[in-house]
Amino acid sequence: MLIIAITFTSCKKGKPDKPGETLNKEPLVTDQGIPLPNTLIQKTIGPSGGSIEVPGGILAITIPAGTIKSETSFSIQEVSNTFGMGSLGKVYRLLPENVAFEKDVEISMKYDATMLKGKSEDHLRLTYQDSKGTWHSPKSIILEKANKQIIVKTKHFSDWTIYSELTLESEKKVVSANEISLVRGILLTTATDPENPEDYLLVAGQITDSVVDEWKVVAGPGDIVRREDGTATFVPPAEINSPAVSKIQLVINDYTDPQKTGFYIGFVDIELVPDVFVSWTFGGEKYTVGSDKIVTKYYDQAKSMPQFYVDGGLNLGIVVNRKEIGEFDFGDLNGPDKYSLIYFNMHKPGVPIYYSYRACGGLQIFSAQSMVKVTKFENGYIEGEFNGTLYQWWPNACERIFEDIKGTFRVKFNP
Structure with a gap:
């Protein structure tokens, strides 16, 4: 098994620039992520130690014996990714944040080829965000290429993710x-x-x-x-x-x-892509279709709500409730502040996948944090992008299975 221990060499503030270099002198600061629904994992661990992990082992925390003095609730929850450039995967919030650990805890995060997208494993690092939004990087990590994971020992809990030094x-x-x-x-x-x-x-x-x-x-x-x-x-x-x-x-x-x-x-x-296209990623798979598989029409008789969907068994559709540029939430078209709708039926015939979900045993419908962004309305063309979370929605089921979706489109409507 190949294990690489990495200790950073610091580029200190105030270092003179080489000709043409534009390295900023201010630390990377972003907004903190928002917790995503149905991703919270909790476990009570005592002085004898233990572990907690995300299903599939993407992220795992190991707490050695003697780290804490009493029974303590530990949690992992995925949050929206605000890291941006260089980020390779999901961001996880680790709690408790303000508990004094007697020993270092071990955090491990896994990666795979789909996350790398051609990037070198040698440039992978872990980073965490503090309560002020500033991103930090541990001085020492362990890169296990054979197991495709990065390990760090720390006493700091907050929001953690994997990034690449060069992007x-x-x-x-x-x-x-x-x-x-x-x-x-x-x-x-x-x-x-x-x-x-x-x-x-x-x-x-x-x-x-x-x-x-x-x-x-x-x-x-x-x-x-x-x-x-x-x-x-x-x-x-x-x-x-x-x-x-x-x-x-x-x-x-x-x-x-x-x-x-x-x-x-x-x-x-x-x-x-050709002049007219729809391209998206869902369930880890990438799809792109041209005009031969795109159907356009209007949702209403007044032709104020353009609609397009992908034919040929892929069944992706979008309705835009206004002929204007802007960002529109996924939601009920009859809602006062919901202007776009997306539906998805693929992979599993007869299993509907929606932009919303119903609370277990309840009637109230909740929409995911998702949106369609229209960037151009010109000469019959509509251009834009969409991203968010879709749910397999069984009306009487309490378990909700969800997948992220994102894509871009340029379609043409006849007058």
Whole structure:
């Protein structure tokens, strides 16, 4: 079994910039996540120690004997991911946060190929967010490649997730013919924390040309053009007849540690689609369809509510309640503040999957934290994106099975 122990080399605040570098000097701070429904796991553990984990072992906590002096309630709950750049998976809130542990507890988080998306395992780290929204990184972690997990020992409980030091961002995740997209690299480095010498602060900076070794299209059609500021422009083909994916690679010199001679390598995928398309990810699977499988019509006789759905057994549909740009919640179209509806019936014939759920044994219907964002209404075209949580909804069942969904679309309606 291959086990790698990693201790960070700090990039201290005040370090002089190299020519062209734009590393920020302020720590990474974001809003705290919101607890997601039906994800809370609780367990009471006493002085003899114990463990608690997420189903499937994605995240596990081991509490050694003698860590606490009395029976204590421990919990794990998934929260909305506000970390953003470089985040590879879900964010979990670990409690209790303000209990003084006598010994370090062990936190382990697993990863897989779908999370990596071409990123190197050697650049994976764990990070946690404090009560002020600031993100920190432990000075020492254990990377077990054979078990595909990262382990840290700590006395600090809060919101934890996995991230990659180098991440690539594309201005557009989906492009059509001749629709260029700006691509840039983000490097998450560390800085000394004067208030917490045990861990580091996370600092984000855009990669600039002084450290770029190469931009390259390693798979799929299209070209990449290097720019003077360290970013690059992806140029798709002049004609796209069927969906495809282009993989962009960035190689940069490892300037964070002068003793190293290696490189950081990052990847980003850009989806190439025809003029009309719907693309989404659900249940870990990616789907993209063109105009031959998209049906458009109007939900009402006044033609004020455009509706489209995907035919061919995939059965994804969206109704937009207003012909305008904006963000609309999933919900009942008759509701005063709900403007969009999504329904989903796939994988399991006869098992309905909805944007809402009914409380166990009750009549009240709850909607998930989900939305459709319309970004363009022009010349009969509607463009936008959607994301959220969908539920397998059995009216008389107490167990709710849910999956995240996200996607983009550009469809055309006849007048």
